[in-house]
Amino acid sequence: MPHKTNTITLHNRLVKSIMTLTLLIIITLSISIIYIVDEQENEIIASETRAWANILAQNSSLFLKSDNDNSQSALSSQLKKLISTPLINRIHIYRANEDGSIEYFSSYNKNLNFPAVSDKISQISQLSTIQYEENHLELIVKITQDQHLLGYLYIQSSLVEKQNFIKKLIYLMLSFLFFALLLAFGVAQWLFNKTDQPVAKLIEDIGQISQSKNYTLELANQPYKELDVLAKNINVLLSRTDKHINKIIDNHQYALSQNQALENRLSARTDALKESNQELLSTLEKLHEFQGQLVETEKMASLGDMVAGIAHEVNTPIGLGVTASSLLSDKLNEVKAAFDDKTLKSSQLKKFLTDGVENVSIIFRNLERAAKLISSFKKVAVDQSSAENCTFNVHSLLDEVLLTLSSKLESNNVSVSLLCPKDLNINSQPGPINQILINLILNSIYHAFEELDHGTITINVMNLSDQLHINYSDDGIGIDNSVKAKIFDPFTTTKRGSGGSGLGMHLVYNLVTQALDGHIVLNNESKHGVSFDITFPVELAAT
Template identity: 40%
Template sequence: MLSIYILVTMAIFAADMALQYRSHRQGIMAELSMLQRTFERSVGYALWHMDRRQLDAAVVGMLEMPSVSRVTVTGPEGEIVSEASSGEARKQRHLLPISTFSSSMPLVHASGSAPPVALGTLEIQSNSSVILHRLQGVLLFAALTAAIKTAVLVLLLRRHFDRILSRPLFEIARRAGQINPKDPEVRPLPVKPGEPDELDVISSAINGLLQEVAATVGAFDALNKNLESQVEQRTAALQQSNAALAQSIEQLHLAQQSLVESEKMAALGGLVAGIAHEINTPVGLGLTGASHFAYMVQQLETRFRAGELEEAQFERFLVDSRELARSICVSLEKAAALVRSFKLVAVDQGSDELRRFGVRQYIDDVVLTHHPALRNGKVAVHVDCDRQLEVTSYPGAWSQLLSNFINNSVTHAFDAGTREPAIRIAVQEDGQDIVLTYADNGKGMPESVARRVYEPFFTTNRQNGGSGLGMHIAYNLVRQQLLGSIALQTAPGEGCAFTLRLPKQLPTT
């Protein structure tokens, strides 16, 4: 009711304001026409005699009228001869857009029997702000009247509904709040004798409901006790199941950890076998050179003791000794470098020591330990890293990470169809982090494989010994131990690129 009343009041108010606005506009238009007729002769005379002072005085005189906002006098060719506007109209600010309306009158000069001469046009303009200013008092009075009538109606409606609805309902709520359904002696709500009113009808309904509630309380209590007993039994069974499940999960974690450690040891064992095979060649060359050098010394000593040693033979011995010594040194230095790199990488993989190390040198050492597998696969490795770059991190995690990447490329990425297989490792500084990019030009992965590449035990090469733990270990090393992030970009036929963002300084605690 109140909404309808407000809508009707607003509609009537709007219609009344529209009618009054229209009436005032017609009145203003009449004023403008009368003003034009009044100043027509004066403005025409000023134009004919080109009296600028009289023309401006006439324009200013017209602007003195409250209903005029702009006066424009144009010549016979449409050029503006004189124009002025009310300063108050320019200063006003309105919430609503201001519409303008004007009245135009042609100016002519007639002299005796001569034909009239067109002098120009006189245009007097007004706008809606003049009407709104005149309607301001009416608007405020109408709005105040509507607000008072609405407030009175709201007050009357509230008092009426309070008497017929709110008071009875609050009384029933107060009485019903005093009822305890669990009380065996439930006291019903009082009902007055005689003709019942709204309160008595609701009280009678509540009393009937209380009787039904009292009848079901006993059955509900028995059912509740039965349910509590069943809940306790099921809770105990659920606790036992949870304990068994927790034990199974713990065993699964231990088994997974054991598999991960086995994978690390298997990788280290393969590394040992490759390094042992790689060291065998330079050590064998060094041993052969040393044996030949011992034989040469023995022959030289025999000739020397027999007095048969010639100068040419001694010079040849010196040349051969120099070549053998150089060959032995090269072989032993190569073997020493392999042993040093393997020792560093193997020790780091077996420990979790946090220390500072050079990134480029460490990457070279890890690549050198994988030289047998890379050489057998004819894989070229390109490393792009500043030799002065150092980090404080876990070198064992770095070694395991790079080893898993290299093994993954050699095992999965490159096949017989790969032309010039290559691996590129690039490291760049980025503020407090470093960005390590590991990429190969292998066969790449489809999207279905790339989505699952970090899952444990997922592999596409199980028939050749793949365990599915290499990339899972790499992901955990990056996220948990090295506190970094890893992202993969790959597509079939476009190789794989892993982008790692790692902090240069890991916390010591």
């Protein structure tokens, strides 16, 4: 949909433009004239003020030198006689004493109704140049005789007459502006009437062509050059439009015939595509079944690794127990033979009892370790196959997983740092959690630490807002950038052809997202090794 713009008529545009231009010219001219007149009047008044100040200062010097008591009133009378201009409002005469002080001496006030003003002795230095106020200007000049300072003369001149003249000038300019705007409006109307008729005729002809859709018609020549150029360009546009419409009609007919042919070919290919889709659906179902079997195989493979590790771990304590029991049996036979021959010594019996206690202790410790390993393996194996919710201690669950994988961890020189509260009891599914951690640990052993002498796995567990957060990280060789984006996809492996199925992390992803209703994220900010953030909802159980 085209953007709607605000339009204005040519009449309004022409009238506004001419009147605005006239207004700007008149206002600019008026302000310039008023400014020039104001400046000139200020200069004239300032010049007259200086002249009168000098004349009055000369005439006041004789009175300031006189010691007569009537000199002040005489000077005031002299000022009234001398001042013949309405320009001057007030005169102050200040006398300079020999001690350097200055005192008021005499004054002149044009009108008795004028309020008196305070003396300007404190402003002598400031008023040594003309200062303009709202309705007057002020000036102080020195009164000297033979280069000897006798005093100062303060003069105040009125600006009222100048201001009245400026006001009259402003009224005159406003009147001139009003008549200029009327004239501009009349000129704009006349110009519009001269140009509107051919434009209206041009618009009417274009409307008839648009209504009849007969693009072979042409616009007539126009009286104005600009409109005539516009009419010629519109005629060219109409000619091209007619050709374009004819071309579109031909193309449409050709497209209809092509569409019919395409429909026939599409119908034939649709039938073939339906058959291919049916074959693809059946193949996809088989692939899903095969993937499920591979996932189960991956579970059994990890369980097999645990079985091998447990077998190795259990073999050591049982072997030590068998050796200790065999040694204890030999010692027992020696003591029995000595007892039967009546050659049994107290020292021999004492040594037998000491060795017997030590051997029994060795047998007990190793059998207890074997029983603990078998119990842990049984619990992990049962938890792996269980998808039911139960209450369990998270720290104990992780200890059992690490115990079942201790053989793998020791043989590959991998240490595990477990950070988990020992009193964290939750109600969840231990089976998926077991399987997730086993797959992550085995994945680190087989991939992250393959070419390293030593490795460290860190498991950090915390409960926040009914969510269990597990951060699993290792300091191995890390994951290649080309694999990171598809790490959880099925059949993604870096050991293709070396026994890797590529389903380990896919199984972890499915267990987290489906079995535990959570989410797992690969932390891309990790500079060394890998780091997975696993979060899923749990119900905190009472300790």
